[in-house]
Amino acid sequence: MASKSVSSLPSPEDIYQSILPNGITVLARANFNSPAVNISGYLSGGSIFETDEKLGLAGFVSSMLMRGTQRYTFDSIYNELETVGASLGFDSGVHNASFGGRSLVEDLPRLLNLLAESLFHPTFPKAEVERLRTQILTGLALREQDTSNMADMLFERHLYPDHPYGKPTDGYVETIQSITRKDLAAFHRFNYGPRGMVIGIVGAIQPKKAVEAVAKALGGWSVSGQKEPPALPPLKPFRKMIRKHHRIEGKSQSDLVVGTLGPYRKNPDFMAVSLANSVLGQFGMMGRIGHVVRERSGLAYYAYSSLNAGTGPGSWEVSAGVNPKNLNKALELIDVELRGFVKSGVTKQELVDSQANYIGRLPLSFESNGGMVSAILNIHRYQLGMDYYQRYEGLVRSVTRDDVVEAARRYINPDRMVIATAGP
Amino acid sequence: MSKSITQVTLKNGMKVMLKEIHTAPIISSWIWYKVGSRDEPTGKTGISHWTEHMMFKGTKKFPNGVLDKAISREGGRWNASTSRDSTRYYETMPAAKIDLALRLEADRMTKSIFEPKEVASERTVIISEREGSENEPMFQLSESMLHASFRVHPYQHEIIGDMADLHSITREDLYSHYQTYYIPNNAVLSLAGDFDTKVMIKRVRELFEKIPAGNVPPRLSRPEPERKGEVRLTVEGPGETVFTQVAYPFPNATHEDYFPLQVLESLLNGASGLSYKTCRLYRALVDKGVVVDISGWSESTIDPFLYRFVMIHRPNTKPEQAIQILDAEIQKLQDTPAPAAEIHRAVKQARAVFAYGSENITNQAFWMGYTSMISDYSFYTSYLDNLAKVTPKDVQRVAQKYFQPNKRVVGSYIPTGRAS
Numbered sequence: 001m002a003s004k005s006v007s008s009l010p011s012p013e014d015i016y017q018s019i020l021p022n023g024i025t026v027l028a029r030a031n032f033n034s035p036a037v038n039i040s041g042y043l044s045g046g047s048i049f050e051t052d053e054k055l056g057l058a059g060f061v062s063s064m065l066m067r068g069t070q071r072y073t074f075d076s077i078y079n080e081l082e083t084v085g086a087s088l089g090f091d092s093g094v095h096n097a098s099f100g101g102r103s104l105v106e107d108l109p110r111l112l113n114l115l116a117e118s119l120f121h122p123t124f125p126k127a128e129v130e131r132l133r134t135q136i137l138t139g140l141a142l143r144e145q146d147t148s149n150m151a152d153m154l155f156e157r158h159l160y161p162d163h164p165y166g167k168p169t170d171g172y173v174e175t176i177q178s179i180t181r182k183d184l185a186a187f188h189r190f191n192y193g194p195r196g197m198v199i200g201i202v203g204a205i206q207p208k209k210a211v212e213a214v215a216k217a218l219g220g221w222s223v224s225g226q227k228e229p230p231a232l233p234p235l236k237p238f239r240k241m242i243r244k245h246h247r248i249e250g251k252s253q254s255d256l257v258v259g260t261l262g263p264y265r266k267n268p269d270f271m272a273v274s275l276a277n278s279v280l281g282q283f284g285m286m287g288r289i290g291h292v293v294r295e296r297s298g299l300a301y302y303a304y305s306s307l308n309a310g311t312g313p314g315s316w317e318v319s320a321g322v323n324p325k326n327l328n329k330a331l332e333l334i335d336v337e338l339r340g341f342v343k344s345g346v347t348k349q350e351l352v353d354s355q356a357n358y359i360g361r362l363p364l365s366f367e368s369n370g371g372m373v374s375a376i377l378n379i380h381r382y383q384l385g386m387d388y389y390q391r392y393e394g395l396v397r398s399v400t401r402d403d404v405v406e407a408a409r410r411y412i413n414p415d416r417m418v419i420a421t422a423g424p
Numbered sequence: 425m426s427k428s429i430t431q432v433t434l435k436n437g438m439k440v441m442l443k444e445i446h447t448a449p450i451i452s453s454w455i456w457y458k459v460g461s462r463d464e465p466t467g468k469t470g471i472s473h474w475t476e477h478m479m480f481k482g483t484k485k486f487p488n489g490v491l492d493k494a495i496s497r498e499g500g501r502w503n504a505s506t507s508r509d510s511t512r513y514y515e516t517m518p519a520a521k522i523d524l525a526l527r528l529e530a531d532r533m534t535k536s537i538f539e540p541k542e543v544a545s546e547r548t549v550i551i552s553e554r555e556g557s558e559n560e561p562m563f564q565l566s567e568s569m570l571h572a573s574f575r576v577h578p579y580q581h582e583i584i585g586d587m588a589d590l591h592s593i594t595r596e597d598l599y600s601h602y603q604t605y606y607i608p609n610n611a612v613l614s615l616a617g618d619f620d621t622k623v624m625i626k627r628v629r630e631l632f633e634k635i636p637a638g639n640v641p642p643r644l645s646r647p648e649p650e651r652k653g654e655v656r657l658t659v660e661g662p663g664e665t666v667f668t669q670v671a672y673p674f675p676n677a678t679h680e681d682y683f684p685l686q687v688l689e690s691l692l693n694g695a696s697g698l699s700y701k702t703c704r705l706y707r708a709l710v711d712k713g714v715v716v717d718i719s720g721w722s723e724s725t726i727d728p729f730l731y732r733f734v735m736i737h738r739p740n741t742k743p744e745q746a747i748q749i750l751d752a753e754i755q756k757l758q759d760t761p762a763p764a765a766e767i768h769r770a771v772k773q774a775r776a777v778f779a780y781g782s783e784n785i786t787n788q789a790f791w792m793g794y795t796s797m798i799s800d801y802s803f804y805t806s807y808l809d810n811l812a813k814v815t816p817k818d819v820q821r822v823a824q825k826y827f828q829p830n831k832r833v834v835g836s837y838i839p840t841g842r843a844s
Contacts, residue, residue, distance in 0.1 A: 008448040033447040036779045075711065078701035083769050085776025087699050104776050131713060134738055138716045141664040141739070147559055250662035250840075252555040284492035285480070291489070298545035301553035321556050353497045360499015360518050363449050367516075368783040 008366045012386040015376055016207030022194040022222055026214045027376050028207035031369055037203025037210075038102045038369035039111065040377060043119075045097030045192045047169045048229050056171020057179055060136065061187045062092040066114075067128040070121040074128055077114055086111050090118070094164050095229065095311050097192065102369070105204040112217035119192065120221055124184045136176050143170070147255040147422040148321065150246045155257040155420035158242050159315055163235055193226030194218070198380060200373040232312045235261070241415060246422040254324045254423025258334050259317025262411055265309040265382045272399045272407040273316070274307055278354040279346045279404070280337075281305025281318055288341070289318055292333050299326050299333070311381075316411055324424045331419065338414045345405025358396045362389065429792060429801060430621050436637040437609025440628055441792040441801065443616040445785055451617030452516040452789040453525045455533075456797055458612075459605035460509045461583040462727070463644045470585015471593055471601050473506040474550055478598055479513065480504070481542040483535040486528055488542065498524055501786075506583055509726045510797045511605075516786045519618040523627065529613070530631040533606050543595040551591075554584050561667060562734070564659050565837045569669050572655050572833045573730055577648040607638035614793035617785045645727055648673070655833040663839035666737040670750065671833045672826055674731040677724035677798040683810045684818035685722065685826065689731070690770035691762055691819070692753065693720035697777045708753050709735070715746050724798055731826070743836050757823040761816030771812050778808065 016028045047058040066088065067074040081088055086103035088111060103111045143149045153168055160166030199218070201210040263270050281289035286304040293303035303320035318338075322330045365371045379388040429443040464471050482488030495502045498521040504513040515525035557563040567582050574580035584590075613632070615624060651673070675681050694700025700719065701710075709715045720733040735746050781787045795803040 031783075034779050034783045036776070036783060075702060075707065078699060082694065082698060082700070082702045082773065085695065085698055085773040089699070102780060104779055131710075134713075135716050138665060138736060138739070145561070145663045145665075248662070252558040253552065284489075284496045294549055295489075295545065298548035299552065301549055301556055321552065323552060323555055353493060356497045357499055360497070360521065361501065362499070363518060364499065364501055364516055367448060367450060367785055 008363050009389045010366070010372065010376055011390050015386050016211065017386070018211045020194075020215055020219050022219060023197065024194045024214070024218055024221075025198045025380070026211045027198065027200045027380055028210040029202045029372060029376060030205065030207055031202055031372065032204045035105050035204050036102060036369060037105045037108050037201060037205055038100075038373050039115070039199060039201050040098075040100040040370070040373045041197065041199035042096040042098040042377070042381075043192065043197035044195065044226065044229055045188075046093050046095045046229070047167070048094050048164050048232070049187065049191045049227070052167075053175060054179055054183060055167055055175040056136070056169070057183055057187055058092045058097065059169050059171070060132070060176070060179055061184050062090040062097045063132055063136075064124050064129065064184055065090050065118040065122045067132060068123045068125040069117045070123060071117055072114075074125075077118070080110060080114055084110065088114055088118075093169060108203075108205065108213055109217070112213055116217045116221070119218075122188060124181050126181060129181050129184065133176060133179075136170065137173060139170065140173055140176065145248060147248055147251055147253060150248065150422035151255040151257045151319075151420050154244050154246050154422065155259060155317065155418055156315075158238070158244055158418045158420065159259065159261065161236055161238075163233060165312060190225060190227050193223030194221045195223075195226050198377060200377045202369040202373040202376070235313055238416065238418065241417060241419070243419040244421070246420075247424065248422055249424055251423050252323070253321050254327050254421055255319070255321050256327060256331060256419070256421045257317050257319050258331065258338075258417055258419050259315055260412055260417050262307050262314035262316035263309055264311070264313060267309075269403070269407050269410065270309060271395050272403040273309075273411065275351065275354050275358070275396070275399050276346065276404045276408045277305055277307040277316065278357065279350045280341055283350070283354050283357060288337055289320075289334065292337050293320055293330055297329075297333060299323075299330050303330070327421060327423070335414060338412055338417075342405075342409050342412050342414060345401055345408065348401060351399070351401055351404060355396050355399070359393050362392060430625070431801070432625055434608065434629060434633045436633060436635055438632055438635075439612045439796065440625065441612065441614040441796065442619075442621050442624055443788055443792060444619060444621055445616055445788060446618050448785065449519045449618050450516060450785050451519045451522040451615065451619055452514060452786040453522060453529070454512055454514040454614045454789045454793045455529045456510050456512045456612040456614065456793040457605055458509075458610050458640075458643070458797065459511055460507050461581065461585070462508045462578045463605070464578060464581070464585070465644065467589060468593060468597060468601075469581045469589045470550070470583070471589070471597060472511055473583055473585065474546065474590075474593065475598055475601050476504050476506045476511050476513075477546050477550060478538055478543065478602070479532055479536055481539065481546065482537055483531050484537070485531050485535065488539075491528065494524060495528070500525065508579055508583065508723075508729070512793060514786065514789070522617075522619070526627065526631050530635065533608065533611065533632075534635055536602060538595055538599045538602065540595050543598060547590065550584070551587070554587060554590065557584065561661055561663055561665070561837045561839070564661055565667055565669055565835055568657055568659050569671050569732070569833055569835045572657055572835065573671050573673070574648050576646045577727060578644050578646065579725075579727065579729055604641055607640065608632060608635045609637040610640045612793055612796045614789045614796070616789035616792065643726070648728065651831050653830050657833070657835040658838050659835065660838050660840050662841070664739065664841065665839060666741070666743060667837040668735045668737065668743040668746065669835050670733040670747065671730045672828075673728055673831055674722050674826060675728050676726055677803070679728075681822045681825065684814050684822040685731075686811060687767055687770045687814045688757065688819050688823055689720070689722055690773060691757070691766055693718075693733075695770065695773035695777060696721065697780070698773060704753050704756075705733070705750065708749050709746060712749075714738070714741075714749055718750075726798055747834065751829065754823065754827045757820065758827065761820045764816055767814055767816065767819065771808065774811055775808055
């Protein structure tokens with residue numbers, strides 16, 4: 001059936017890039033298919049700035065930004081947004097604070113104005129600090145009961161010992177209780193700022209106009225003494241099998257994570273590892289792991305592998321949720337599968353299948369403004385080149401079976417994995 | 425937003441809905457069967473959802489393990505879900521590859537094998553899915569709320585089914601369920617994306633029209649009698665956090681009160697898909713420091729279902745104070761017509777949510793099929809106009825009519841402490 005549409009892949013010709021005098025990078029691409037616009041971006045202010053005594057501070061700050069500013073109260077900020085069906089939110093990870101929002105295009109100036117106001121002038125009102133603290137503590141109490149969250153947390157703690165990646169970005173009860181209003185204001189004062197900030201805009205607006213709108217709202221921001229984020233500390237490699245269990249009584253399902261370190265996103269072997277992961281625990285009904293644990297043995301509703309690659313050393317992990325009495329059986333099946341995987345690699349057919357999947361699914365990830373804006377931010381963040389999606393098919397096809405098995409062996413040593421489980 | 429779609433009915437009674445969209449080289453195809461958890465008698469609960477799982481286990485032409493790989497190889501995204509009223513399967517594919525999805529759906533409408541070995545292995549997968557849900561306090565509470573809200577109507581059980589039935593349902597039960605409901609005159613195919621309508625209809629006819637029609641069984645529907653008096657319940661389990669649900673009977677999606685109630689929902693709990701920090705209940709309960717969170721929502725169903733509120737309580741507080749404030753806020757809507765400005769706001773919010781939804785081709789195919797399950801496509805195209813017609817008096821009237829304390833169920837999850 002002949003297609004009538006043009007290619008939707010982003011390219012250097014249609015991604016408009018501009019750096020404002022204060023250092024903010026703006027990336028814009030037009031999409032006039034619906035009268036809406038999506039913004040997303042990141043800036044300095046991640047948990048990498050935290051001390052161990054104040055874990056959760058970065059997340060606390062990002063969640064406070066819209067809870068009161070010089071010109072708006074918590075309620076009036078959200079009233080501005082919700083009245084026009086717009087949304088805006090902040091979050092934070094290890095390296096950065098991040099934000100995302102959307103609105104009808106007619107309300108973009110309003111959205112950008114609230115973004116600027118929240119970033120420039122948060123006032124951390126005392127009552128709101130306490131209200132949010134209660135909400136965070138309730139979230140931590142729920143986390144404590146969540147087998148999946150607790151297995152993940154345990155896994156990260158042992159994969160990244162004494163490293164920012166091994167610490168929960170939402171903190172612990174004691175650290176959240178110790179955070180003061182002063183801590184929040186100081187963290188914002190010195191760690192937030194325009195240097196290093198990137199904002200992407202995709203929607204029903206000409207890219208140049210989008211940049212003008214951002215410049216109007218955010219171009220005047222300057223922060224004296226904005227701190228440089230500290231470098232990531234070196235990672236202590238683990239030299240033996242580590243197995244840890246977190247007990248949560250009264251649960252009908254246990255969660256498991258088996259994994260190891262993975263590549264940085266910018267590593268040249270990233271695509272080979274990514275395709276290896278697809279065969280291992282993604283392709284079709286969750287790859288080989290899904291086939292063995294779910295399809296053949298009926299042990300789990302979900303069983304898959306995932307690759308997390310970003311600015312620093314990534315992780316490559318297998319996850320599943322199983323009946324507590326089947327926990328060891330599932331771990332054995334995963335172990336056998338990993339051993340076979342590093343020994344024999346992938347078949348020609350498996351590689352070709354995953355390559356075809358990667359190439360074929362590309363337009364699907366650009367279906368919405370949200371998908372497009374995150375794709376553009378990613379290629380910028382990891383310096384993959386604005387022509388990355390034009391070159392993408394070639395990059396995928398150039399990976400060989402040898403590349404895949406070598407990549408798997410480089411990262412996975414079945415005798416040296418971190419196994420974290422949570423449940424009864 | 426383009427409203428023009430093409431609808432045809434094949435000779436065997438299968439309905440086809442098509443919407444051309446040429447913004448990206450993608451086509452999304454959804455097939456809907458008019459069978460859901462509400463069609464399950466006692467002893468067979470969960471059978472619609474389990475049948476949905478079995479549809480991924482292969483036909484002769486697309487054996488297990490070939491099926492999923494075939495779609496993935498072409499870069500497609502696919503999945504299925506079972507609701508109270510329907511079961512639906514979708515594939516979103518690069519436009520040039522959509523034929524595979526159509527051939528697959530035509531084939532598995534009648535030729536799924538239901539291999540006994542696969543039934544056995546899927547039984548434990550679904551039990552595991554249920555065990556995962558049972559880990560969640562909210563699931564435990566919701567399940568009890570449903571049982572208390574519906575004594576007679578089959579909306580009384582969770583879609584996944586009761587554990588007893590997941591152990592006892594047989595391969596023959598599943599196959600018979602499949603043969604009964606998976607017939608073309610009980611199905612709707614909705615297609616949106618980068619195709620030529622005439623060419624697409626021709627291909628759909630080639631693949632689906634030869635499938636013989638069957639006898640469509642009547643929907644299982646035992647009207648729920650009016651409740652006489654409030655029901656209170658508690659569920660206990662591990663944890664530290666108290667949750668409360670309050671459920672009121674709510675009319676079906678084609679009821680004349682549906683749109684005034686959508687506006688009322690926007691006022692009380694915010695518009696679906698947006699943040700809800702300035703809705704009346706958030707201001708009264710969260711801003712005032714009484715609860716950590718409050719949300720509330722209705723569902724668009726064929727028979728009357730529920731409007732449910734969920735509150736997460738602050739540590740060391742009791743639900744009663746929060747329930748009183750909830751009641752007081754409802755009372756305000758019953759006593760005074762809502763300001764017209766609040767209604768305009770609800771309409772603008774819905775307009776924005778519709779715009780976001782129309783970015784996405786998969787979504788557009790979804791809405792065509794979804795509305796055909798509960799009404800017809802005009803439900804979608806006239807939604808914003810119908811919302812705009814709602815008056816302050818309408819909102820007051822439905823608040824009085826539906827939010828009556830003696831018709832509701834109130835349930836709390838009472839944690840027994842951190843047992844780790």
